[in-house]
Amino acid sequence: MTTALAGQVLPTARGPLSSAVLDALRGGRPAAVDTAAADPYGDDLQLALHCCYELHYRGFAGVDDALEWDPDLLALRRGLETRFLAALRGDVPPGADVDAEVEALLVEPVGPHVRGVSHHLHRAGTVEQLREYVVHRSIYHLKEADPQAWAIPRLTGAAKAGLVTVEHDEYGSGRPERMHSRLFAEMMTELGLSDRYGAHTDRVSGATLAEVNLMSLCGLHRRLRGASVGQFAMVELTSSPGSERLVRALRRLGCGPAAIHFYDEHVEADAVHEQVVRRQVLAPLLAAEPELAADVVFGIRASRFLGERMGEQVLSCWERGESSLRPA
Amino acid sequence: MAEPTQPSPAHPTRITLTEEGPALVTGPVELALPDGTVVRSDRAVTAVCHCRRSRRYPICDASHRRKERA
Known part of the structure; x- marks a missing residue:
């Protein structure tokens, strides 16, 4: 044993x-x-x-x-x-038009009335709310890219090579000090939070766990590989503008270099990942296995649904003047 | 997309120009700017801003995206 x-x-x-x-x-x-x-x-x-x-x-x-x-x-x-x-x-309503889904994700809503956690943090978030956000995100980011790695042996040819290109970047391109999970851990330490794996599980809600559970569910079941790629695409296509808002929030709040570096890295990395995911993952995957289109759309929409649900829960706590975390 | 090998006559450097956004170059690359500064990118693929809207010019930051007021 x-x-x-x-x-x-x-x-x-x-x-x-x-x-x-x-x-x-x-x-x-x-x-x-x-x-x-x-x-x-x-x-x-x-x-x-x-x-x-x-x-x-x-x-x-x-x-x-x-x-x-x-x-x-x-x-x-x-x-x-x-x-x-x-x-x-x-x-989640069904669909099978991946191009339309991707096009819609590439339109960036702007203005003072856009609702979202990164929008709130950018406009008016406090350091305490930012720390809470990082605690929620730690469930994923301390194992960043791991759930999507399950998809690698389930893809072939160009789609596999494209996915690995992005994953390689997430894992620091061979340099452990640049692994995104490590950059996140350094940010946590800088913010006075424990970076120990699993340290915050008791503090986060089911809504936060559900987002990451979707990644694991789709990763661990080969039949859901299309949804896994869809979920991956959703993250990579929407992360860059959100990361930019967080960089501005961190600067406004006077946070340190490790915190700024994590989100700054994601602005740049995910601008590239968006292109690679569209051209080198989604396009060859759907050329090889067109029957996966509905699952890709499901992965995108389910990921968005759970992300919005989690965001809404966090924002409604903050609007009531409460912590979005469970009691310690 | 560029070949993942050293450029050679058989495999020249390929730069992919996208419709709406950046030019994609296989890295590592150095981008020499008119003012003499050199920006280095070690990424497997670098997205070079082609629309001049990037706040991280010459690196793409997805600022080319269509925006819609909500």
Whole structure:
């Protein structure tokens, strides 16, 4: 039995589903659970799914690594995924016109009434709100590019080469000190936040976990490879202007060089990634496998749906004068 | 898109000019500006601003995008 001694600690359960998963991770037999009644985007189901997925990334301190392929736990995960995916399929309108979808993403809404977390931070955000935002984002950025790496063996030819070009850049082009996950960790330290992997899981909502769970779900299922590429395209196509707003927010708030560097790097990198994703990933993928168009659109729309949902939740907390994080 | 090899007669440097935005060059590249400054990019692909709207000129920052007032 291989059990990591160091590593992330198990989070605290938020209901029957996450309790069942956490009990199983501690060595018990997974209890039978009913996913039908659960909120598919809620805290309990999303934390349960997050914990199942983390076995495929870094694992947990004191948890048997072999549980990654435990049939009982996989069966439990399947129930959670089915509920989550069915909800997304119901909430996201279907489509198959990838070009139209991409064109729409490339129009940048501007003006004082655009609603969004980066717009708010740019206009009027406080340092505390910025730190909260970074805590939410840490669930993804401390493993930036990892969920999309699952797509690599599932693509062939030009689309694979294009995806790897972008991933290589995300991983610092061979220079570990330039890995985006490391730049993010340095920003966290500068902002006085723990950069330890998994340190903030208990603080973020199901809405935040759902965004990253979508990435893992699409990455771990070959049949969802089109959606994985769609989700990847969504991130790469929309990140550059948002990063520019965050650079301005950080400068206005007098934040340090590591924080500015992380988002500054993303303005420039994602301006390139947008081009590579469109020309070297989406175009050859759809030429080779045109039947994946509907899944690509699903990936784009589901990612946008969950992103807007998470953003709305954060903004509504701030508008009420509350923290968007769960109590420590 | 440029070939991922050293330029040679068989594989010359290819610069891809996009319709709406930047020119894509396989890096690393140095961009020499009229005022004598040289901007270096180590990326696998560099997007060189072609519309002059970039706030990071000569590097593209996606400022060429169509904007719509909301």
